[in-house]
Amino acid sequence: MHGLVVKNTGSWYTVKTDDGRLVSSKVKGSFRLRGIRSTNPVAVGDRVEIAENTEGTAFITEIEDRRNYIIRKSPNLSKQSHIIAANVDQALLVVTVNHPPTSTTFIDRFLASAEAYRVPVVLLFNKTDLLDDGERRLQGMMVDLYENVGYRCRAISAETGEGVAELEELLAGRISVLSGNSGVGKSTLINRILPGANLRTAEISDAHNQGIHTTTFSEMLLLPSGGYLIDTPGIKGFGTFDIEPAELTGYFKDIFRFSKDCRFSNCTHTHEPGCAVLRAVEEHYIAQSRYQSYLSMLEDKDESKYREAF
Secondary structure (H helix, E strand, C coil), rough: CEEEEECCCCCCCCEEEECCCCEEEEECCCCCCCCEEECCCCCCCCEEEEECCCCCCCCEEECCCCCCCEECCCCCCCCCEEEEEEECCCCEEEEEECCCCHHHHHHHHHHHHHHHHHCCCCEEEHHHHHHHHHHHHHHHHHHHHHHHHHEEEEEEECCCCCCCCHHHHCCCCCCEEEEECCCCCHHHHHHCCCHHCCCCCCCCCCCCCCCCCCCCCCCEEECCCCCCEEEEECCCCHHHHHHHHHHHHHCCCHHHHHHHHCCCCCCHHHHCCCCEEEEEHHCCCCCHHHHHHHHHHHHCCCCCHHHHCC
């Protein structure tokens, strides 16, 4: 029996079978996904084969090949990965200029990882209703930065509904994963799009201007316009997984454009003479924040870095 994994609560998975039934399933034995050292060998969005038993539950016996996925370094086990979602048409990264602030390093790490695994990303700048004039200018600068790099950006307010109608058009008929730091308003946004979802929300911590986890598992939510929206727990940091330093340039669109003009084909863009990337940074064709994110990811072979909040 084949089906789609629509919910992951830890040890149990809900599989929607091809004939429309929801079956609670577990991974059989020490089943692992083709050598990927993952804390969750099965992810929401996976197509799987299950073997049902007389108790009405099932074992997942096989995972079909994935066309893509969003993956990050697990924050708990330094040599393990965590797959956020699989087989998606796009990722919607919810970011906030404030309440709480999302760092450009976090954004850039997510974008590079998505590029590595062929997932298009749209940046959703949420909580625009809470911004003062200075914060609105900062948001405008960030939007300009990422649109110039080549990413679509949308300014929205899950609280007031600003920009949500246009977002719903973007979601129609697609499988989309919603991700971002805790506290950026993912649950509020889903409640706005799907009022019947009734997801729990919480105020951010006043003391530290940080979000509080309200979503504890991943789930695919069926959209009225067709397609699915995958709700995922908020993440504090984004350690990249299984990206070799030599490949990294290709996952930064802006850096890659200039790297073709470097004197050396194996240029690391850190110190080499004739480096077109370093020249572009000096001349402000590449943003300093993007270059610093690139440098921080070059250092990711240092395992201790994964326990820091990127």
